[in-house]
Amino acid sequence: MNSNQLVKEKFVCVALNDAKQLNELNGTFSDKPYVKPPTQPVLYFKTRNTWSSDDAQVSYVGDSMVVGASIALVIGKTCCRVSETDALDYVSGLTLTHDFSLPEQSYYRPDIKGKCLDGSAPIAQNPVPLSDIASLADLTVTTSVNGEEKSVLSVSQFHRSIEQLIHLISTIMTLNVGDVIAVGFPGDRIAVQVGDNVSSSMSGLQQLNNTLTGE
Amino acid sequence: MKRARILFQEEILNVTVNQAGEIQTESGQLLPENDVQWLSPVQNPGTIFALGLNYADHASELAFAPPTEPLVFIKGTNTLTGHKQDSYRPDDIEFMHYECELVAVIGKEGKNIDRKDAMDYVAGYTVCNDFAIRDYLENYYRPNLRVKSRDSLCPIGPWIIDKEDVGDISNLKIETRVNGELTQEGSTADMIFDVPFLIEYLSAIMTLQPGDMIATGTPKGLKDMQPGDVVVCSIEKVGSLETHMVSEQEFYSSRITGDNN
Numbered sequence: 001m002n003s004n005q006l007v008k009e010k011f012v013c014v015a016l017n018d019a020k021q022l023n024e025l026n027g028t029f030s031d032k033p034y035v036k037p038p039t040q041p042v043l044y045f046k047t048r049n050t051w052s053s054d055d056a057q058v059s060y061v062g063d064s065m066v067v068g069a070s071i072a073l074v075i076g077k078t079c080c081r082v083s084e085t086d087a088l089d090y091v092s093g094l095t096l097t098h099d100f101s102l103p104e105q106s107y108y109r110p111d112i113k114g115k116c117l118d119g120s121a122p123i124a125q126n127p128v129p130l131s132d133i134a135s136l137a138d139l140t141v142t143t144s145v146n147g148e149e150k151s152v153l154s155v156s157q158f159h160r161s162i163e164q165l166i167h168l169i170s171t172i173m174t175l176n177v178g179d180v181i182a183v184g185f186p187g188d189r190i191a192v193q194v195g196d197n198v199s200s201s202m203s204g205l206q207q208l209n210n211t212l213t214g215e
Numbered sequence: 216m217k218r219a220r221i222l223f224q225e226e227i228l229n230v231t232v233n234q235a236g237e238i239q240t241e242s243g244q245l246l247p248e249n250d251v252q253w254l255s256p257v258q259n260p261g262t263i264f265a266l267g268l269n270y271a272d273h274a275s276e277l278a279f280a281p282p283t284e285p286l287v288f289i290k291g292t293n294t295l296t297g298h299k300q301d302s303y304r305p306d307d308i309e310f311m312h313y314e315c316e317l318v319a320v321i322g323k324e325g326k327n328i329d330r331k332d333a334m335d336y337v338a339g340y341t342v343c344n345d346f347a348i349r350d351y352l353e354n355y356y357r358p359n360l361r362v363k364s365r366d367s368l369c370p371i372g373p374w375i376i377d378k379e380d381v382g383d384i385s386n387l388k389i390e391t392r393v394n395g396e397l398t399q400e401g402s403t404a405d406m407i408f409d410v411p412f413l414i415e416y417l418s419a420i421m422t423l424q425p426g427d428m429i430a431t432g433t434p435k436g437l438k439d440m441q442p443g444d445v446v447v448c449s450i451e452k453v454g455s456l457e458t459h460m461v462s463e464q465e466f467y468s469s470r471i472t473g474d475n476n
Contacts, residue, residue, distance in 0.1 A: 009292055010291050010292065010293070012291075012360075015355075015356075016355075033354050034354045034355065035354055036353070036354070038353055038355045039353065040351075040353060040359070040361055042355040042356060042359070043356070043359065043360040043361075044289075044356055044360075045289040045291065045360075045364075047262040047289060047421065048261055048262055048424070049262070049421045049422045049424065050421075077472075078472055079472060080366075080467070080470050080471050080472045081467060081470075081471045081472070082471075082472060082473045083473065086473045089473070090472070107355050107356060108354055108355070108356075108357060109286065109356065109357060110286075110287065110288040110289065110356045110357075110358075111356070112264075112287045112288075112289070112417075112420060113420050116262075116289075116420055116421045117420065117421060118326070118421055118422050172360060172361050172364060172365055173291050173293045173294075173360070173364050173365060173366060174293050174366050174470070176293075
């Protein structure tokens with residue numbers, strides 16, 4: 001769990017940013033305990049004990065685990081309350097992360113038990129410079145388990161754009177060099193088993209591979 | 216021993232604070248308090264755990280039943296600031312309040328720690344003020360990051376005091392004063408989940424590491440904060456943490472990056 005050199009301080013994840021998932025859940029958001037749909041990005045932290053790297057083994061915990069992949073933005077300079085227009089000036093590169101967690105039944109309370117497991121946030125350690133990416137909106141993350149494709153999500157399918165997220169998150173908290181934001185996971189997380197190999201690709205520009213081992 | 220971190224002549228120093236309250240450098244030099252800026256006392260801050268509704272009287276004050284399992288949330292390190300520093304009140308809100316809390320600072324790495332061994336993993340204690348902005352609460356990962364992970368809204372300090380110098384933490388007086396007026400009064404005796412329980416609980420989920428902090432929740436006694444207020448959070452035997460409230464505009468005037476302000 002000490003193989004990460006990339007994330008320095010904060011690792012922020014955006015939940016419910018798959019527009020299709022958000023739309024499907026929308027009917028439940030008027031009910032208790034939510035009462036109202038979210039008006040702001042739904043955010044959680046991956047704590048430092050979770051940070052890991054590509055090719056790392058991930059310990060299988062509990063009776064069932066799921067995974068989702070996301071593009072991870074790496075902050076390249078201090079970013080405090082920036083506009084959407086300027087937002088990308090503060091990103092040094094993009095990489096991939098896997099969020100291994102316990103299946104989530106509710107979004108009401110912070111999910112420490114499900115999200116803060118040791119080594120559960122591997123992140124590919126060599127970001128792709130932003131200048132190498134022709135169009136952010138066209139980026140697609142594809143995730144396969146043991147070679148079989150399980151999920152595909154494009155940036156164009158996000159509820160909020162990357163620029164909007166940087167603006168809104170940097171209004172709450174100052175982002176520093178080496179902070180990371182995972183900007184959107186597919187609504188349907190993928191169930192995994194001990195021994196599975198989970199492999200994701202960001203439009204062929206970046207890869208991330210992890211294997212699940214017994215505890 | 217009380218260990219603090221300060222900024223003195225543009226240099227970050229590790230210092231101790233002696234019984235007379237004097238600030239002493241590692242080489243033994245005494246520094247006048249007026250010449251230093253207090254920083255967060257935790258040198259390499261790790262995961263900041265905070266407890267919601269961990270005092271029964273506070274839970275009922277907010278119209279919640281006391282939890283049967285700890286309500287834990289995580290705070291970003293951007294929230295930390297030192298003793299006698301500024302915290303801000305957002306300009307567009309109705310109600311924000313302080314939360315005076317005892318903080319246990321982890322000193323040793325551990326996983327699956329038994330309750331009876333838990334105190335071996337604590338280095339010492341400090342005080343934090345875990346401000347909350349109630350206007351920003353939404354029922355998604357509540358209390359959400361917009362409420363609890365804002366810049367400067369977790370003052371901490373003034374120092375870390377070694378656990379041996381505090382001894383028993385099961386009945387420490389907690390007091391908050393706003394502009395000199397006593398507004399919050401309680402005791403750690405009324406904590407629902409105590410420090411050994413929380414260390415056992417958290418370390419069953421994840422590895423705890425030196426520099427991790429557990430903010431243990433606040434008792435009853437909320438009051439709105441306004442720019443110009445001075446709030447002092449005190450925990451018996453541990454310390455008194457002073458914070459100066461400023462407006463959002465004043466706080467961010469020198470901090471916003473880019474040219475969009």
